[in-house]
Amino acid sequence: MSDSKGFVFSKTFPLSLQIAIALILAVVVGILFGAGNPNPNFIDLINHLTIPCNLILKALRALATPLILLAILHAFLTVHIPGRSGRKLAILLLSNTLMAIIIGLLVANLLQPGRWWSVASFGAAPTNKTLDPWGLLQDIVPPSILQPLVDNNVIQLVFVALAFGVVLRAIKTEQVAQKKNDYQPIEQLIGLLFEAVMAVLKWVIALVPIAVFGIVAKTIALQGFKPFISLAAFIVAVLIGLFLQGIYYTLRVKFGSWVSPQRFLRGGSDELLTAFSTASSTAAMPVTFQALMQKIGVRESSASLGALVGSNFNNDGTALYEAMSALFVGQLLGLHLNLPQQLMVVFTSIIASVGAAGIPEAGLVTMTLVFTAVGLPTQYIALLITVDWFLDRCRTAINVMGDMTISCLLDGKTQHVEQVDVIYLEGDLSHAEVQKE
Numbered sequence: 001m002s003d004s005k006g007f008v009f010s011k012t013f014p015l016s017l018q019i020a021i022a023l024i025l026a027v028v029v030g031i032l033f034g035a036g037n038p039n040p041n042f043i044d045l046i047n048h049l050t051i052p053c054n055l056i057l058k059a060l061r062a063l064a065t066p067l068i069l070l071a072i073l074h075a076f077l078t079v080h081i082p083g084r085s086g087r088k089l090a091i092l093l094l095s096n097t098l099m100a101i102i103i104g105l106l107v108a109n110l111l112q113p114g115r116w117w118s119v120a121s122f123g124a125a126p127t128n129k130t131l132d133p134w135g136l137l138q139d140i141v142p143p144s145i146l147q148p149l150v151d152n153n154v155i156q157l158v159f160v161a162l163a164f165g166v167v168l169r170a171i172k173t174e175q176v177a178q179k180k181n182d183y184q185p186i187e188q189l190i191g192l193l194f195e196a197v198m199a200v201l202k203w204v205i206a207l208v209p210i211a212v213f214g215i216v217a218k219t220i221a222l223q224g225f226k227p228f229i230s231l232a233a234f235i236v237a238v239l240i241g242l243f244l245q246g247i248y249y250t251l252r253v254k255f256g257s258w259v260s261p262q263r264f265l266r267g268g269s270d271e272l273l274t275a276f277s278t279a280s281s282t283a284a285m286p287v288t289f290q291a292l293m294q295k296i297g298v299r300e301s302s303a304s305l306g307a308l309v310g311s312n313f314n315n316d317g318t319a320l321y322e323a324m325s326a327l328f329v330g331q332l333l334g335l336h337l338n339l340p341q342q343l344m345v346v347f348t349s350i351i352a353s354v355g356a357a358g359i360p361e362a363g364l365v366t367m368t369l370v371f372t373a374v375g376l377p378t379q380y381i382a383l384l385i386t387v388d389w390f391l392d393r394c395r396t397a398i399n400v401m402g403d404m405t406i407s408c409l410l411d412g413k414t415q416h417v418e419q420v421d422v423i424y425l426e427g428d429l430s431h432a433e434v435q436k437e
C-alpha cells in the first residue's frame, strides 16, 4: 500500500467539502432548470450534465478488475501470516464479513428503502439476469486468462487470481528456501502495478465532485426532489445496518476475548473518529495499531494481524453497503432479486470488500462488479454517488471497528501478561499513553 497520506487529498480542501459545494451548486442549478418541470428547450443540455458521471463510472468499471486481480496477487506474495493464526484469521474474517452481508440483506429486505420512489425514467432499461447455479459452476473457468478482465466477470477473475496467487506464493517459498531470488522482479512488478492502479483510481475519485454536481443537478431539474426521499430512506437503512454490525462486533469481543465492551469502545474511539473523518481505513491504520496496543492492550502480534492485514482486506462495512446498494437499486427498478441472485450478491460482496482499497470512495469501484454479477445496470451507481461521501465515512468506521474486533478475538480469552505494564486501568486512557512513552 502506498503512503496513506496521499489518499487524503488536500487537507485544506478535502473531498467531502468539495462534494458538499458540488451538492449546493447542483441544487441551485437544478432549481434554475425547473426542479421537476424542466423547460423543453433545456432538456438536451440537462441530459448532458451526466456526461462526467458516466465517464467516471466507466473508469471505475475499468479499474475494478485489475484492482481485484492485483490486490489478490499482491496479498499472496507479500502477506506473511503464521500458520495457526492464519487459519483463525481467515475464519474470523469470513464469518464477520458474512454476518455484515446478512445484516445488510436483512435490513434491505425488511425496510425496502427502494420502494419509496420508482426510478422508471432514470436511465436504460434494467436486465433482470436470472441465475443458473449449474451454469455458474461451468462458468468458473474463463475461456482465456484475460477474458475475466474484459468481461468484468468477478467469479472467473477470482479463480484466475487465486490460481496464480497460490502458485506464485509456492514458487516464492521454494526459492526463499533455496536462497534464490528470481521471484523478486515479479513481486516488484505486481507491487508497482498495484500502486499504479491505485494512483489512477485516486485521480478518478478526485473527479467525483463533478459527477455529483451533474447527476444531482439533472435529477432535480427533471424530477424535482422526490428521488431524494428514497435516498434518505436508503441512508437510514444503511445506518441501521452499520449500527447492528457495530453491536455484533461488541458482542463478539465480549464473548470471544478478554477485552470488555467498555474498554473496546473507549480505547477505540480515536480510531473510529479518525476513520470517520478521513473516510480511509488505510489512513486510520497507524492510529488503529497504536490504540489496539496502547489503549486496548492486545499483544503486538494480534494488533498487527488485525490492523495491518485487516485494513487491507477486511472491509465489512463496505461489504454490508455493497449488498444493501444492490438490493436498493433492485427495489428502485421494481426488480426482485431472487435467492440465487442474493447469494450472488453475498459472494461478490465478499470479493468486493476484499478488493476494496482502504481509501475514500473505493467501495464504488468494486460495487460495479457486484452490480454486473447480478445484472443490475451500473449507471444507477450514479445515484448512490450523491450520498456516498457521507455513507463512506460511516462504513469506514465500521471497517476499522472490524479490524479492532479481529485483533481482540485473535488475542484470545486471557490477557497476555507481558502487556500488563502498557495497559491502562479501566477508565483511564491517558494513563496508557503516559506509560507507553
Ligand code: ASP
Binding pocket: 279, 280, 281, 282, 315, 317, 318, 356, 357, 358, 359, 360, 361, 362, 363, 364, 392, 395, 396, 399
Ligand atoms: N473508504 C473505505 C475505507 O477506506 C472503503 C470504501 O469506500 O468502502 O475503508
